[in-house]
Amino acid sequence: MHQTDRRAVVLGAGIAGLLAARVVSDAYGRVTVVERDPLPRAAESRRGVPQGRHAHLLLPGGTQILDGLFPGLLDHLAATGVPVVRDFAEFWLAPGGGRPLSVRGPAADPFLCQAGRPTLEQHVRDRVCALPNVTVADRCDATGLTADPERRRVTGVRVRRATGGEETTIDADLVVDATGRGSRAPAWLEALGYDQPRQERLAVNLTYLTRHLRIPPGTLTAKVAGVGAEPGRPSGFILLAQENDRWILTVFGYDGHHPVRDTAGMLATVRAAAPEHLYAAVRDAEPLDDIVAYRFPANIRRRYDRLRRFPDGFLVLGDAIGSTNPVYALGMSTAAMEAVALRDALTTGDRGLPLRFFRAAATPLGRAWQATVGGDLGLPAVHAPRPPAVRVAGRYAARALRAASRDQVVAGQFLRVGSLQDPAARMFRPAIAIRVLRHGRAGQ
Ligand SMILES: Cc1cc2nc3c(=O)[nH]c(=O)nc-3n(C[C@H](O)[C@H](O)[C@H](O)COP(=O)(O)OP(=O)(O)OC[C@H]3O[C@@H](n4cnc5c(N)ncnc54)[C@H](O)[C@@H]3O)c2cc1C
Secondary structure, three states: OOEEEEEEEEEOOOHHHHHHHHHHOOOEEEEEEEOOOOOOOOOOOOOOOHHHHOOOOEOHHHHHHHHHHOOOHHHHHHHOOOOEEOEHHHEEEEOOOOOOOOOOOEOOOOOEEOOOHHHHHHHHHHHHHOOOOEEEEOOEEEEEEEEOOOOOEEEEEEEEEOOOOOOEEEEOOEEEEOOOOOOOHHHHHHHOOOOOOOEEEEEEEEEEEEEEEEOOOOOOOOOEEEEOOEOOEOEEEEEEEOHHHOEEEEEEEOOOOOOOOOHHHHHHHHHHHOOHHHHHHHHOOEEOOOOEEEEEEEEEEEOHHHOOOOOEOEEEOHHHOEEOOHHHOOHHHHHHHHHHHHHHHHOOOOOOHHHHHHHHHHHHHHHHHHHHHHHHHOOOOOOOOOOHHHHHHHHHHHHHHHHHOOOHHHHHHHHHHHOOOOOHHHHHOHHHHHHHHHHOOOOO
């Protein structure tokens, strides 16, 4: 239902904001994206997205949605040198430590997109900016909401331009907050007389270290390689081929196991986790830049889906409703699935839109939450109570991961769950459970 006379404003031009702008542009006559940063013309890191300097892997749930929202995007990225993995011969991942997932052959659809985060954002931004009804206002800080006198409906957003001057208001029929983890929407809602959403939180105290490398062509057959944390070694790494013949290496460690921020520290983290051929490739690689660090304190989820009252004309999406441990590489795919939930919610008009959207978005976000928090609770380095059901699920997950390194059927199902395409319950189907029990014994 396209409403030509109506205007939507999206706050934040990160991946979630851009995808929201794309779907909202089908339903609203005018869409304005408000972004605090000056937006670069080229693919460059920027202040508002500090995580953009670290390895970003777009998993199949996300690649397929992006290719649907922007037809031809993945082919275009691949043509410009971005590795798009479509064959498991190029894939070497051991998410639970130990042996890699047992997967072979071509994937049914484009599987992984390994554009550097600034490159991906730039290509998506270019596509969104090319939409005739979308404009981007950068250097513009969203500072609060405006509402009707009864405070039942949000009527716009207050903004302050980086160039200074007074706050101004942009009137809108719909305001979408995609300002990321630091979103001020809870305080804005409270100022309008609404409850703040309850926040769920699991502290992980994770440190990321990243640098780009040159690895001579032919050294590795895999374009993506990595080893996840395991209970006795709560650290790991991911190594991704990227555009411009560069690789990006990110190492990480949980609480008390943070990698040391120098070349030797990064190598030591890789050595502790990697098989010899991967370690040798990293050791012999040419470093291309300085090491950058990022600290990720906690998984957080804001339960907007549980609120009873919410003003019309306002939504929150992306990291602003849930920000999960980056080790699981789910944030962009979750944002893409939330954008699809928003597109679907808009097809039935804007009556009750916010709560309908939050409930629909709770499915992908709930899957991401279950995957990350479930995985993190399997690590003793993550300090939190573990009720009996969590301990049982954790033991099953460990066994499933071992089975996935030996059995293609389990590995395939694990990948679909791990990339949000299927609910976690699929891992418990009898056909999978039998294989998990058979192939997942320790020490086989
Ligand atoms: C270290 C790290 C590694 C990651 N790796 C992966 C990965 O491999 N795969 C994956 O799928 N996900 C990964 N993620 C998650 C991913 O980056 C995010 O989940 C995803 O990009 C969605 O973010 P977002 O657009 O909601 O928020 P953000 O990326 O934080 O963007 C928010 C935007 O809003 C702007 N903004 C903020 N406040 C205001 C304001 N008041 N007014 C106007 N503009 C404002 C900011 O400048 C920014 O542009 C990783 C995250 C981290 C931290």
